[in-house]
Amino acid sequence: MNPLIFTTILMTVLLGTMIVMMSSHWLMIWIGFEMNLLAIIPILMKKYNPRTMEASTKYFLTQATASMLLMMAIIINLMHSGQWTITKVFNPTASIIMTSALAMKLGLTPFHFWVPEVTQGISLTSGLILLTWQKLAPMSILYQISPSINLNILLTMAVLSILVGGWGGLNQTQLRKIMAYSSIAHMGWMTAVLVYNPTLTMLNMLIYIMMTLTMFMLFIHSSSTTTLSLSHTWNKTPLTTTLILITLLSMGGLPPLSGFMPKWMIIQELTKNSSIILPTLMAIMALLNLYFYMRLTYSTSLTMFPSTNNMKMKWQFETKRITLLPPLIVMSSLLLPLTPMLSILD
Amino acid sequence: MMTYIVFILSVIFVVSFVGFSSKPSPIYGGLVLIVSGGVGCGIIMNFGGSFLGLMVFLIYLGGMLVVFGYTTAMATEQYPEVWVSNTTVMGVFLLGLLMEVMLVLYVLKSEEVGVVFKFSGVGDWAIYDTGDSGVFSEEIMGVAALYSYGVWVVIVTGWSLLVGVLVILEVTRGD
Numbered sequence: 001m002n003p004l005i006f007t008t009i010l011m012t013v014l015l016g017t018m019i020v021m022m023s024s025h026w027l028m029i030w031i032g033f034e035m036n037l038l039a040i041i042p043i044l045m046k047k048y049n050p051r052t053m054e055a056s057t058k059y060f061l062t063q064a065t066a067s068m069l070l071m072m073a074i075i076i077n078l079m080h081s082g083q084w085t086i087t088k089v090f091n092p093t094a095s096i097i098m099t100s101a102l103a104m105k106l107g108l109t110p111f112h113f114w115v116p117e118v119t120q121g122i123s124l125t126s127g128l129i130l131l132t133w134q135k136l137a138p139m140s141i142l143y144q145i146s147p148s149i150n151l152n153i154l155l156t157m158a159v160l161s162i163l164v165g166g167w168g169g170l171n172q173t174q175l176r177k178i179m180a181y182s183s184i185a186h187m188g189w190m191t192a193v194l195v196y197n198p199t200l201t202m203l204n205m206l207i208y209i210m211m212t213l214t215m216f217m218l219f220i221h222s223s224s225t226t227t228l229s230l231s232h233t234w235n236k237t238p239l240t241t242t243l244i245l246i247t248l249l250s251m252g253g254l255p256p257l258s259g260f261m262p263k264w265m266i267i268q269e270l271t272k273n274s275s276i277i278l279p280t281l282m283a284i285m286a287l288l289n290l291y292f293y294m295r296l297t298y299s300t301s302l303t304m305f306p307s308t309n310n311m312k313m314k315w316q317f318e319t320k321r322i323t324l325l326p327p328l329i330v331m332s333s334l335l336l337p338l339t340p341m342l343s344i345l346d
Numbered sequence: 347m348m349t350y351i352v353f354i355l356s357v358i359f360v361v362s363f364v365g366f367s368s369k370p371s372p373i374y375g376g377l378v379l380i381v382s383g384g385v386g387c388g389i390i391m392n393f394g395g396s397f398l399g400l401m402v403f404l405i406y407l408g409g410m411l412v413v414f415g416y417t418t419a420m421a422t423e424q425y426p427e428v429w430v431s432n433t434t435v436m437g438v439f440l441l442g443l444l445m446e447v448m449l450v451l452y453v454l455k456s457e458e459v460g461v462v463f464k465f466s467g468v469g470d471w472a473i474y475d476t477g478d479s480g481v482f483s484e485e486i487m488g489v490a491a492l493y494s495y496g497v498w499v500v501i502v503t504g505w506s507l508l509v510g511v512l513v514i515l516e517v518t519r520g521d
Contacts, residue, residue, distance in 0.1 A: 001516065005512055005516060008509065008512060009509065009512060009513065009516070012505070012509045015505070019502060027499075028498075028499070028502065031499075031502055031503070031506065032502075034506070035502070035505075035506050035509065038506070038509065038510055038513055039509055039513060041513060041517060042513050042516040042517055045517060048520055048521045
């Protein structure tokens with residue numbers, strides 16, 4: 001793609017999300033979502049093969065439907081309250097429709113079906129933008145309308161997302177689909193605590209974005225899109241095998257690593273609000289997630305996965321320069337001791 | 347009939363939307379788009395928005411749709427699809443018509459139009475007479491306000507349209 005056009009389109013994606021996060025008028029928020037969707041389509045279609053076209057079409061159709069539902073909720077809100085400011089959604093119908101629209105944009109169950117297919121059809125860098133940057137805008141709107149969200153609908157969608165994210169990822173060997181299911185599960189964790197303490201949603205979003213950025217950059221560094229090609233990293237760059245191990249275990253939520261922080265805080269916040277069964281279920285279903293992360297680490301770092309003999313004798317080592325990889329790796333694994341700093345967020 | 351004129355126009359509006367969203371060939375889609383543009387202009391004018399109705403005819407139908415018609419005429423195929431030529435298109439069109447007929451019957455049976463919202467009279471489109479600067483209508487003031495208080499909206503919309511053109515060119519460019 002022409003570099004000038006590519007830069008313009010990428011900046012428009014950023015501008016769209018910024019408009020969504022900055023605006024106080026519902027119409028501008030909708031315009032921001034549409035600008036974001038419009039500009040990310042050519043980024044998803046960077047390579048011109050039928051898979052990317054199909055993935056971009058699926059993404060466009062689902063997100064456009066979600067934008068239509070959002071517009072309908074905005075108009076119902078306008079009819080019942082007569083004003084366009086984003087402080088509070090005044091009508092329960094509008095609130096339910098808006099929650100469903102934002103859940104479609106995020107990829108929560110029962111609207112999760114597009115996430116693995118779209119992520120699988122596009123290149124690794126586009127998948128990175130899709131799974132991290134595109135989650136910021138809908139999550140910021142959910143944060144802003146969190147006092148008026150119907151608790152039952154959101155919690156149902158959250159728990160089902162954690163279940164689907166864990167269960168659906170069990171049979172996958174393609175790395176992009178694994179990351180997609182991991183994204184569904186993490187979105188479930190984020191929206192589960194949204195009604196109780198939205199600050200923790202933002203904390204979980206921050207740590208999730210760091211960990212997903214790290215994982216994708218490690219995949220881009222070793223140009224691997226399947227479990228099999230990831231298992232050859234011991235031969236290409238032995239250091240990244242250890243880093244993949246640490247980051248994957250952090251994504252699974254294991255204690256001494258940063259991924260444990262959001263899960264811990266969320267479970268604590270949920271139990272403070274006297275719901276015991278819900279966080280127990282969520283923690284148990286997060287084990288499904290941990291299982292397929294463990295399977296990846298087993299084949300990549302803990303064992304030398306069986307491969308043909310010529311794979312073991314690489315003589316040409318290419319090095320890609322991945323921006324900010326070391327700081328990201330440090331942040332996605334070592335942030336747990338900083339948990340007491342969360343008190344500044346109040 | 348005059349009391350229901352807005353309702354009749356809105357039914358024709360929805361039917362022509364169903365007509366082009368059941369995906370016949372684009373030239374026929376443009377035909378029903380002209381009808382829907384004209385009818386939409388009628389709906390706006392019934393609420394007192396004469397300026398905006400004129401905008402619809404001049405800019406939308408007379409500018410954008412003319413360019414659309416020319417480009418479609420350049421890219422048309424030998425046997426364009428009509429609503430009756432393909433079973434799928436006819437099926438979707440009839441389904442849309444059925445939904446609209448059911449909605450019309452539901453609205454006509456109940457005495458007032460109050461399905462999702464309550465339509466409450468003329469409202470924002472009333473014409474004010476302030477006395478010192480003559481008669482002005484709130485609708486033209488809205489358009490003026492778009493360029494004074496709403497500069498950000500104009501900038502964002504203009505940028506979206508520009509990026510829309512860039513994106514479409516990029517997507518259809520291929521390899």
